[in-house]
Amino acid sequence: MKGLPRVAIVGRPNVGKSTLFNRMARRRAALVHDEPGVTRDPLEAEVEWAGRRFVVVDTGGYDPRGEAPVAVQVVGKVHEAIARADVLVLVVDAQQGLTGLDAEAAEQARRAGRRVLVAANKVDDPARSDLAAEFYRLGLGDPVALSAEHGRGVGDLLDAIVARLPEGVEPPPDQGLEPVRVAVIGRPNVGKSSLINRLLGYERLITSPEAGTTRDVVDSRCRHEGRDFVLLDTAGIRRRSRVLAGTGGDLERVSVSKALASLKRAHVALLLIDAMEGFTDQDRRLVRQVEQVGCGLVLVVNKWDLVEKQTGTLERYEKGVRSAYPLLEWVPMVFASAATGQRVRQALTAAGYVYEQAGMRVPTATLNASLQAAAALRQPPSHKGRRLKILYGTQVAIRPPQIVLFVNDPDLVHFSYQRFLERHLRAQFGFAGSPMRLIVRAREGWDRRGAPAGPAAPPRPTRPQGGITMAESPGRSRWTVAVIGAGSWGTALAMHLADRGTAPLLWARRPERAGEIARLRENTPYLPGITLSPLIHVTSDLEEALEPPILLLALPAQTVRAWAERARGWIRPEHVVVHGSKGLEVGTLLRVSQVLRQVLPDHPEGRILTLSGPNHAEEVVRGVPSTSVLAGGDPDVQARVQQLLMDRRLRVYTSDDLVGVELGGALKNVIALGCGISDGLGYGDNTRAALITRGLAEIRRLGAQMGAHPFTFSGLSGLGDLVATATSLHSRNLRAGRAIGAGRRPSEVLREGPMVVEGAPTAHAAVRLGEQRGVELPIATAVHRVLSEEITPREAVDSLMGRDPRGELEALDLAGPKDDL
Ligand SMILES: NC(=O)C1=CN([C@@H]2O[C@H](COP(=O)(O)OP(=O)(O)OC[C@H]3O[C@@H](n4cnc5c(N)ncnc54)[C@H](O)[C@@H]3O)[C@@H](O)[C@H]2O)C=CC1
Ligand SMILES: O=C(CO)COP(=O)(O)O
Known part of the structure; x- marks a missing residue:
């Protein structure tokens, strides 16, 4: 159920949440599962x-005043479920009417900040739907x-829920409908029969072999990671490998x-x-055949145990094989040994993955946004003054994915541009291991000179991206902005830019993270459930x-210094560096802009800025109206960045108080x-x-002492x-504090990650x-002492409350000395 939008059913106890959940879940009862736990864990289906497909989550009854420890834990779980949901269904009891707890839950x-629907339950008599009217007062729209x-x-x-789901690519169902049919192919003697025997031998749940359509064909079933596979034509392969072993070139044919x-x-x-x-050439022929037939492909490098290895052997080997045929660039490779059994099961895992990828459907709007981005990156080719126009594209089939591109003139689609488009679409959507068919068609109603021939205008891409259209693409080959850091904030910033029509680069430190984000189009650990815009190019x-x-x-x-030291060689004086980090460097006590200036002493001061403000990534990414402040840098640079970021969802102010803005952002986290x-203490x-x-x-x-306004x-x-x-429910600082206040060890809570x-x-x-x-700084000191496990949370509060009496405005020294920048 990973990657599907989430809908949480919330509300006070006994309003009928579970009955509603069961009603909704019954549509696919087989998939309902109860996650065991000490307390009432949410059910999901x-x-x-x-x-559309989505996950519905039934939460426990919301009762923040419940005394029992279980009730307290349930409230925590409800908060968790709310934080992960895209849509909330607030269930109320129409017969009882509006209660205080309903209002609190609302x-x-x-x-x-989620989309909320009010479900007025227990309107058992259809003539009494007026009972629902009272709940308009919750201010959450039509109940x-x-x-x-x-x-x-x-x-x-359900209709209302579906209308509120975020748009996105939902992964195809992966449960139980049909077994994945796998053909094991390869030249004689590469180890096909040992691999098959290993796979069947491993799996204890093999059913009896199934007879195929011809006497020669015997298929075998096995299960792996909860999914059924059929290994095709196993008898044929076994017999052939016995009979044909070592008898020369004809057998290859x-x-x-x-x-x-x-x-x-x-x-x-x-393919082994x-x-x-x-x-070998023979392997290449087999890959070509796979491509022609259109099934998915996993490359298994067998006998890997026999290869003498040094540092980089695997990477070199992989690179060599991938360069042998274009499709291989996108195919999972498994380095296995059928003889020892090493990584053999990974071949099935990869086959399951390729099966899913080949079955993926990209919504037309998403596809067209991606095609627009492609045209912005590389201008479509022209011939004799006529330029290719890709009017729109649509995916018409799966397994293998087929995408039809409607263009003004198919003759203008040069092979190299088609190859570029395929690469671009694969980088956005994956389709790993699957051949892909791009079919180019002339759009009816367009004459070949590129003008609409009749009144019927071509369909416009559904989501215009910053005014760049295929036809008017300026032919930019460079990105204008890179977001450095693919955690929550980096991903949200990249999404914000993409929504404004600016195609950003998103840099992730680790190649495997970058690969995963690019493949899944989701940054699962940091912003689960958010489908990345196709305009975002992820790189490491x-x-x-x-x-x-x-x-x-x-x-x-704490990581900015190391990053800047790594980046130093490539940073140019014209670079505008805007940081969004909210912290002070522990070793030096410097603000982040000071760290940057220390590592990049020659960088123009007017080009180092900070962006700070109440901006939870989870909300910015949904376009919740937000505000932020940009400080530092020359006024013209500020104006440029302000223009880059600002729109009706994110209002960006400017400030010339770099010290204050950075300190405010850093120290609020401590408080x-x-x-x-x-x-957490209650x-x-x-x-x-x-x-x-x-x-x-x-x-x-402290700010006044350091020269802040x-x-x-x-x-x-x-x-x-x-x-x-x-x-905020989104705050990691608040969450960590709550866990510590509730009695968990700070060292343990702070280690948890990943955020x-x-x-x-x-x-x-x-x-x-x-x-x-x-x-x-009494509060910061108390927090620090709790985190260092010197005192307990309760002792910290006692120490704060037991301080000497003082005036409220005492020691608010508002005009301290200027800090050095
Ligand atoms: N999450 C939010 O809503 C907002 C966060 N911020 C600030 O932005 C900064 C980043 O926060 P988040 O993105 O939320 O954090 P995060 O924990 O969600 O992500 C941190 C990212 O940094 C990467 N990273 C970790 N160590 C690294 C290293 N040594 N070198 C390079 N990258 C490394 C991680 O892999 C991850 O991609 C923090 O200072 C935070 O206070 C600012 C505004 C909003
Ligand atoms: O700075 C933030 C929002 O503005 C994020 O806060 P947390 O790091 O506590 O989640």
């Missing part, structure tokens, strides 16, 4: 409705009147024609090559990432950790408000971001900075 749902018990109105609810029969019945071919002999090649003139850095503060600790809104206000007072105190801390990167972080909790190292840096500057 896959639902298919009106051609408030939680609204604050999560859907239904009776989960009787099934009435559930279809309307026989193997090709024999392979053809299995390939025609197969979803995926496992002999590691010692390498990729730092040199490529540093080509664009604008760099948006979204790295944890948010403190708010989390307070929540304290309430009073305590949180106290921490926010007094926390801000100490941030302002005191008003900056009342701005977006101060109060704004502090409120967002100290109250950075910036407040923790910064608390340490802030305390030392306070000591250095003679500024009292």
Whole structure:
């Protein structure tokens, strides 16, 4: 169910959530599963409705005032389910009417910033749908009147849900419908029969061999990773390998024609090559045949155990094989040994993956956005003054994927441009291991000179991307902006840019991460469920990432120095470097712009900026109206970056207070950790408000000492971001604090990952900075001592509350000395 949009059913206890869940899930009852757990863990099921698939999640009853430890844990689980959902269904009891708990649950749902639907349940009498009207007062739009018990109105609810699902590529179902048919092919003596025997021998769940259509064909079934596979024509392969072994060249031809029969019945071919002999002409012929037939391909390099290995042997080998035939660039390779059994099962895993990839359907809107991006990257060719126009494309078939491109004149589609388009589409969508058919057609109604012949205009791509159309593509071959760091914030920034029509590069540190993001079109660990825009090009090649003139850095503060040192050789004076890190460097106590200037001393000061503000990645990526502030840099550079980022979803202000904006962004995380600790202890809104206000007072105190403008801390990167972080379900700092306050060991919580909790190292840096500057930072100090496990959360609160009396505005020294930049 990975990768599907998620819909969470929420609401107070006993409003009929589970009945509704069961109603929805019953459509595919076989897939409902109960995840065991001490507490009431959410149930999940896959639902298919009106051609869309999604996961519905039944959460426990929301009752934040429940005393039992289980109730407290359920509230945590509900928050978790809400944070992961794309759409929330708030269930209310229409017979009981609106209650205080409903209003609270609605408030939680609204604050999560998700699309929310109100399901007014228990309208068992259709004549009483007026009962639902009362719930308009929740301010969440039209309630859907239904009776989960009787099934009435559930279809309307499903329609409404589907209308609110995010658009995206849903992976094809991977469960149980049909077994994956696998042909094992290869030259004589490469080890086909040993591989098949290994696969069948491994799997204890083999059913009896199935008779095929001819007497020669005997297929065998096996199961792997919960999925059925049929190995085709196993008897033939076994017999052939016995009879034909070692009898020369004619047999190679026989193997090709024999392979053809299995390939025609197969979803995926496992092509075995002999590691010692390498990729031969005969293997190439077999690949060509796979391509012609159109089934998927996995290359198994057998006898890998016999190859003498040194550093880089595998990479060199792989590169050599991939360059032997174009399709091989996209084919999974498994280095195995049928003799020892090493990695043999991975061949089946890869076959299952290729099967799914070959069955993927790309929605037409997404496909056309990708085609637009391709034309922006490389101008379509022209001949004798006439330029190719790709009017639109649509995927018409799967296994193998077939895409029809409607163009003004098919003769203008040069082979090399077609190859470029294929590469581009594969980089966006994957189709790993599968041949791909690009079919070019002239669009009726267009004459060959490229003008519409009749009144029927060609369909416009459904989502115009920043005004770049195929026909008007400026032929840019360079990206204008690179986002450095493919965590939550980097991915969200890249999506924001792409939504504005700017195609960004997204740099991920590790090639395997970049590969996975590019293949899945989703950054699963950081922003699950968000389908990446096709305009985003993911790379792990730092040199490529540093080509664009604008760099948006979204790295944890402690990693910026190492990155800048690595990048130094490629950074040019004209580069505009905007960082979004919210932290102080622990070793040096420097702000991130200072770190950058230390590593890049010759870089123009006017080209180093920061972007900061209340901007949770999870919300920015959904286009929730947000604001941010850009500080540092020359005014013209600021204006350029502001223009790059700003639109009606993200309003970007500018500021000339670099010190204040950076400090505000860094230190609010420390205070948010403190708010989390307070929540975890079970304290309430009073305590949180106290921490926010007094926390801000100490941030302002330190800021004033360092030359920041005191008003900056009342701005977006101060109060704004502090409120967002100290109250949001999305905040990692708040979440970590809550876990610690609830009694978990800080060292354990902070190790959990994968996402950075910036407040923790910064608390340490802030305390030392306070000591250095003679500024009292009681809250940051308390947080730091809890994180270092010197005191317990409760002791920390006692220490804060037991301090000497003082005036509210005391020690708010608003005009300190200017800090060196
Ligand atoms: N998540 C959010 O909503 C926002 C985060 N920020 C700030 O942006 C910065 C990055 O945060 P997120 O993207 O949220 O963090 P994250 O934890 O989601 O992702 C961090 C990324 O940095 C990469 N990384 C880790 N160590 C690295 C190294 N040594 N060199 C290069 N890359 C490395 C990780 O692989 C990951 O891709 C932080 O300073 C954060 O405070 C700013 C605004 C919003
Ligand atoms: O800075 C952020 C939002 O503005 C993100 O906060 P967290 O790192 O606590 O998730």
